[in-house]
Amino acid sequence: MKHLNWSLQNLLFIKNSEVGYLEKYETYETRCCYYNSVENFLKEDKESWFKSMCNSFNSLYHLSLEEAQKRAWIDCFNVLQNELPFVNNKYPGLQIIFEYALPYESGRRPDVILLSKEYVIVLEFKQYADVLQADVDQVKSYVRDLREYHSESRNKKVVPVLLLTGTEEKQQQRYPGIILCSKNGIDELCSKIFLEQITPTDAKKWIDSKYEPLPTIVEAARTFMKHAPLPNIRKVNSTVIPQAIECLKEITKDAKENKKHILALVTGVPGAGKTYLGLQYVYDICESNEHVDSIYLSGNRSLIELLQSTLKSKTFVKNVHSIIKEYTSKIMNSFEHNIIVFDEGQRAWDMNQMKKKREIEKSEADIMIEICDKKLEWCVLLILVGEGQEIYNGENSGLEQWNTAVKKAKNNWEIVCPDKLEKEFSLAVKKYPELDLNISLRTHTAGEVSKFINHFIAGNMEQASLKAIDIINNGFNMYYTRNLEIAKNYCHKRYAGHIDKRYGLLASSKNKELKNYGLRSEFELDIVTWFNGEIGDKNFSNSLELVISEFNCQGLEVDMPIIVWGKDLRWYNSTWYPEGKTDIDKVYRLNSYRVLLTRGRDGFIVFIPPIAEMDIIEKLFKDIGVKELKKTLN
Incomplete structure (x- = not known):
């Protein structure tokens, strides 16, 4: 163990690690770019507020401040300055927090939090009118993690809101697990959420709350x-x-x-x-x-x-x-x-x-x-x-x-x-x-995903279907798609800006069709680069170019795997037909797909190649309750 201690004592800082983010958080007073009462926020001058946001962001994060982020802040400021006066008149004492960084989460940041003693409203702003599945799942995951890990949020009602500034339609819409709101609908939204007067709370105490996620x-x-x-x-x-x-x-x-x-x-x-x-x-x-x-x-x-x-x-x-x-x-x-x-x-x-x-x-x-x-x-x-x-x-x-x-x-x-x-x-x-x-920690579903996959691999589709309902309702996202680009765009969109989040392409080692979809695999794979590489490296998992097999990913995990289904595991007459010369070969093939399907922390996406013989696989996933991943939801 003395050799391990040498490594421990001589490491001062880990580039791009969550420990590095923790050090940064310990250096500064807050984990957000701005917080105040709504009343005081409404008195802010746009230019001074924007300068404060930029300075705080540059102090807190090892990230470049992109022009798109700056435009999003200005858009957000304008919308809130227009809508919140009505909210503040009805519900004085409400607190507002911008860019709160979830501790140990590599800079994952809900755009805006509206806070009272009773409520945490998570507002995720998007500058368009389309409802994208990645955006829906993003705001749902913020709410899931605040409910699960954030001590000061446990006795509050945490509400997920996707706010599209590209539309002015006032009527709120409810998508599964979230509320959809336009830029003109915040006043009406708060009136529906706050059924009675709210109680002011200490925003700083909420920001400094204990946050206890499971590390990878x-x-x-x-x-x-x-x-x-x-x-x-x-x-x-x-x-x-x-x-x-x-x-x-x-x-x-x-x-x-x-x-x-x-x-x-x-x-x-x-x-x-x-x-x-x-x-x-x-x-x-x-x-x-x-x-x-x-x-x-x-x-x-x-x-x-x-x-x-x-x-x-x-x-x-x-x-x-x-x-x-x-x-x-x-x-x-x-x-x-x-x-x-x-x-x-x-x-x-x-x-x-x-x-x-x-x-x-x-x-x-x-x-x-x-x-x-x-x-x-x-x-x-x-x-x-x-x-x-x-x-x-x-x-x-x-x-x-x-x-x-x-x-x-x-x-x-x-x-x-x-x-x-x-x-x-x-x-x-x-x-x-x-x-x-006997309880799974990889996901937020207390072991149900493992049971679901076991039923699925065993061919017990009725039991798998029953498990799927609770799993999806608990925030574990399971999708299938016939369009690989939709899957890739979903991952890029959902995890944009989260440098320690990992998504990647997985496939069975017996899948021989990868080249048909512009994908490649390597026999002598550099797994360290695949998991810990950098943006721009074609062998980095998040580049979504290099496919790894069950042999490379077993024992490891990613946040969102895209699993490329192959012809080596077919479904016919309610039975799996795995490829293999011997019975043990067939067991290995089934276990390979079990491994692939249990690698995700946030969920999984199954890419089913758009060929006729794979239609039965699509029907199978659809019948057991796995949702089709679509380009837009509206």
Whole structure:
């Protein structure tokens, strides 16, 4: 762990990271460009107000102030100066906030907040008359996150309003989840929302509120680099993750004091936070135990490369296959990691794959247990067990190989696991229900997305349809389209200006039609550039040119994936027909699409190629409640 600490202590600032934004927020007094009472705002001179906005923006953000943004502010000022006098006369004491930056959110900023003790009205201004799905989803996501993570908003009614300044029609319209308003309709809008007199509130207190989102894996790693504990995340604290970590700490203490070898297993659905838990566990243990060293292992090359790049260290995070190769080649001098986390350990290579790759008649599980037996006086080997994610050859032996390895071990290993894994082991186990992470954290839908995808991949479309209703209502956006440009425009529009937001093209590795749509894939992909590149780089995910496969994205996530459906998974007579020569090949193909469909934090878009044989896929998504993504909604 000392190598990790070196990385942590020597990093001063991370370019384009959310930690960097946090430092900026700590330097300045507010997280917005302007706030005041509506009454005082109405007394503002346009020129001085605009100058104040520009100065605040330049102080707060690492972003260039574009001319389009300046024009939008002037348009917004003019509209509000015209409409708010009527509102202020009826509802004195209302507060107004411009460009409030959601903490830890890379500069995501609702345009205007109207605030009282009872209400938070989120006004998102657009200088045209068209209703775009990206704009609707943008304002809905602001409201969702304020309700979910913003402490001072939890007892208030949070109202999403999309305000189109390109139209003067006064009548408000209700689209699913938002109110649509024209530039002349703000007075009438407030009269409908405020059913009684409002109570003034402290805008500064609201601006400085605690805000507790879940970090992505990369963001968590960046926080480790700062040698700082991760934020006390409310959504994590509402799950079993804190209990699981405390349980693992007690297990570690027992192993160290009593010189035990313990095999611990944690299970969880996609997005449950297994990788996050593994990183947090080794961090907490090594912070509290000076003489304990740790290592984080995975067979997922993309995850390893991305974490190594983020941590600026190849010591703490390693590819398990390289550790195995070093040991079996008899060049491993020492192995002093008492805490070993093996991510997706059920996917360790079985004996057949090891014989094929290394000419050794042992599984990776056999060898990891052997290393611990020979090299360590005590240890905790933590296996993070995913569900239904096997996509490589030799990964389908599951936990049986760990059962076999422990039975052959030199030491008497103790096994601890959640109740549902007891049947996987012939030896006695200690059961801990808190080691089953059964709630998804990747999205805002408490695990329902994972259940929806499982039903979908299993062909249980009636059950999938029932899940889809709640998922969409809870703010997870699921779309299909036959027009790739509509999908691309949606992503560019929705995440414009949010430099740490990631969207990108995903496809099955067996999809052979990508070139037909001007898309490309690369066998030797630079995954670090794809995830952490910059605008203008054609290999950066947000450029929407380079497609990655299930092998590249497994264990990672983007905010909005565009999934290119291929001919390798067909639907006919209420049954999936995956491509593959053998039954196991077909299982891998189904799992590949399961992986692709569970990568999104905000949702997903499925691009269904506009050819006749794909019409049945469009009908399938439509029938289960996935909405068609359209260019405009009006």
